[in-house]
Amino acid sequence: MNSITKKLLETVAGWKGKWEGACSLRENGACVEMRSTRFVEIAPKEGLPGLDIHILPGCAGETVAVPACITDGGIDDLVYNDFHIAAGARATIVAGCGIHTENGEPARHSGIHRFFLGPGAQVRYVEKHAGSGDEALRAISPETEIYLEESAQLEMDTAQLGGVGRASRSTKAVLAAGARLFLVERLVTQGREQAKSAFTVRLDGAGAAAELASRAVAREDSRQSFSSRITGNAPCKGHSACDALVSECAQVDAAPSLCARHAEAALIHEAAIGRIAGEQILKLRTLGLSQEEAEQAIIEGFLS
Amino acid sequence: MLEVRDISWQAPGGEQVLDRVSLQVKAGGLIAVTGPNGSGKSTLLKIIAGLERPAGGEILLEGEDISSLDVTARAKKGVCLAFQQPVRFKGFTVGRLLELAAGRPLSQEQACALLAQAGLCGREYLSRQADSSLSGGEMKRLEISTVLARKGRLLLFDEPEAGIDLWSFSGLVSVFKALKRQGGKSLLLVSHQERLLETADEILVLEKGRITEQGPPAKVLPRLSLSCPGCGRREAVPL
Numbered sequence: 001m002n003s004i005t006k007k008l009l010e011t012v013a014g015w016k017g018k019w020e021g022a023c024s025l026r027e028n029g030a031c032v033e034m035r036s037t038r039f040v041e042i043a044p045k046e047g048l049p050g051l052d053i054h055i056l057p058g059c060a061g062e063t064v065a066v067p068a069c070i071t072d073g074g075i076d077d078l079v080y081n082d083f084h085i086a087a088g089a090r091a092t093i094v095a096g097c098g099i100h101t102e103n104g105e106p107a108r109h110s111g112i113h114r115f116f117l118g119p120g121a122q123v124r125y126v127e128k129h130a131g132s133g134d135e136a137l138r139a140i141s142p143e144t145e146i147y148l149e150e151s152a153q154l155e156m157d158t159a160q161l162g163g164v165g166r167a168s169r170s171t172k173a174v175l176a177a178g179a180r181l182f183l184v185e186r187l188v189t190q191g192r193e194q195a196k197s198a199f200t201v202r203l204d205g206a207g208a209a210a211e212l213a214s215r216a217v218a219r220e221d222s223r224q225s226f227s228s229r230i231t232g233n234a235p236c237k238g239h240s241a242c243d244a245l246v247s248e249c250a251q252v253d254a255a256p257s258l259c260a261r262h263a264e265a266a267l268i269h270e271a272a273i274g275r276i277a278g279e280q281i282l283k284l285r286t287l288g289l290s291q292e293e294a295e296q297a298i299i300e301g302f303l304s
Numbered sequence: 305m306l307e308v309r310d311i312s313w314q315a316p317g318g319e320q321v322l323d324r325v326s327l328q329v330k331a332g333g334l335i336a337v338t339g340p341n342g343s344g345k346s347t348l349l350k351i352i353a354g355l356e357r358p359a360g361g362e363i364l365l366e367g368e369d370i371s372s373l374d375v376t377a378r379a380k381k382g383v384c385l386a387f388q389q390p391v392r393f394k395g396f397t398v399g400r401l402l403e404l405a406a407g408r409p410l411s412q413e414q415a416c417a418l419l420a421q422a423g424l425c426g427r428e429y430l431s432r433q434a435d436s437s438l439s440g441g442e443m444k445r446l447e448i449s450t451v452l453a454r455k456g457r458l459l460l461f462d463e464p465e466a467g468i469d470l471w472s473f474s475g476l477v478s479v480f481k482a483l484k485r486q487g488g489k490s491l492l493l494v495s496h497q498e499r500l501l502e503t504a505d506e507i508l509v510l511e512k513g514r515i516t517e518q519g520p521p522a523k524v525l526p527r528l529s530l531s532c533p534g535c536g537r538r539e540a541v542p543l
Contacts, residue, residue, distance in 0.1 A: 283391040287405045288379040301395035
């Protein structure tokens with residue numbers, strides 16, 4: 001593992017020198033560290049780049065880390081990771097990708113993750129993306145598919161922290177009866193960065209519920225677009241909220257949509273886009289913060 | 305000590321909102337400003353805090369002319385303003401806002417003590433969002449708590465009673481009495497409420513941008529109902 005990777009891992013996966021539990025680290029398209037544990041089996045996928053990760057019955061909250069890093073331009077990394085979580089198992093999965101470029105060539109990471117949660121399984125999934133280095137294009141395109149069986153629960157916390165020139169994010173979920181999906185996405189773009197994020201959620205079972213929250217900060221000349229589509233096919237609850245802060249010449253599009261296919265599908269969407277309120281800055285300045293400190297505090301709070 | 309000398313301010317439309325207003329607040333003193341709506345009371349506080357620039361006049365804090373300082377610089381000198389309409393923040397917890405006001409991390413006990421002073425009790429508030437999930441009265445009490453957290457030299461309160469229920473209002477009166485007892489700070493309060501005005505050393509009546517009456521509460525309050533309908537009212541504050 002090189003020094004750039006270590007730094008990227010700190011940013012995207014909270015790495016502090018070693019992994020405690022099961023892990024697989026991908027560096028420049030190759031696996032450099034892999035470890036299974038009693039309750040987590042990690043194996044290379046046959047015929048495709050990527051992993052099959054099995055979280056076994058009895059797993060009670062173990063953390064599994066599967067981050068990926070690219071440390072220079074000219075690399076186009078594609079990975080397929082499938083997560084199979086046994087009925088009743090509980091786990092935290094830390095993924096994420098960091099890209100650093102310094103030879104002027106573009107780099108891209110496309111991570112295709114599928115989650116299969118058995119009945120009653122509970123997973124917290126944390127995924128952060130970040131880029132650093134020269135002016136070359138750094139692109140990250142995560143595709144996530146989620147299948148939740150009866151009463152399974154997935155809490156997904158995703159963030160794009162900055163430095164990613166192009167992002168195309170797709171998240172699809174299908175929920176059976178009593179399943180729960182909580183999804184928070186935070187996107188920060190600046191300069192000429194562009195990010196597109198699309199959610200598609202199908203609530204198929206009675207009592208299924210999905211809560212989607214997107215927080216976007218777009219600055220300078222950046223562009224973001226957000227779309228969500230929640231379909232209720234049963235007595236269920238779905239809520240989508242998109243909030244965006246826009247400054248300078250940035251642009252944000254938000255298009256939430258709801259599809260009720262059952263009379264007892266309770267679906268709500270909200271979208272609010274605006275600049276940082278001047279009164280918020282003034283209030284913080286009366287507390288002794290400078291204009292810049294106030295803006296930063298407001299953005300940090302908004303993204304928290 | 306605060307000294308305001310001949311402050312004037314015109315609205316963008318040209319209306320003279322403040323016309324050569326002067327006042328002094330001694331260290332440890334509490335001055336209350338009252339008057340009809342639109343008489344320039346809130347504007348006066350905003351000018352002292354640096355949110356508005358006056359057309360003329362000077363503002364001195366402990367003898368130093370702070371007229372040219374911006375909002376942040378005045379705050380760092382110890383000027384604190386409790387807004388009449390508290391600002392809501394999406395993503396800020398109550399605890400975070402108090403820490404920003406204090407300029408340092410606060411223990412739960414310290415943060416709770418600040419809230420309790422303004423009548424907002426309970427640790428559960430610290431993790432709540434300072435946004436539309438709090439009622440107007442709760443936001444108002446949080447606003448007052450942010451000023452108490454500042455430990456400033458000059459505390460400005462713009463209608464602290466607005467939106468506060470009767471029970472908390474009694475506590476609010478106690479807050480001002482306690483601040484006065486503690487001494488050291490200069491307090492300038494804009495209010496319409498007789499019980500708050502009574503806590504002041506002196507009441508200034510502002511009408512059409514000018515001070516028309518000035519004196520101790522015992523002298524000014526009895527005449528208020530005649531000269532200024534609505535000022536110094538004793539009826540219940542809005543719930």
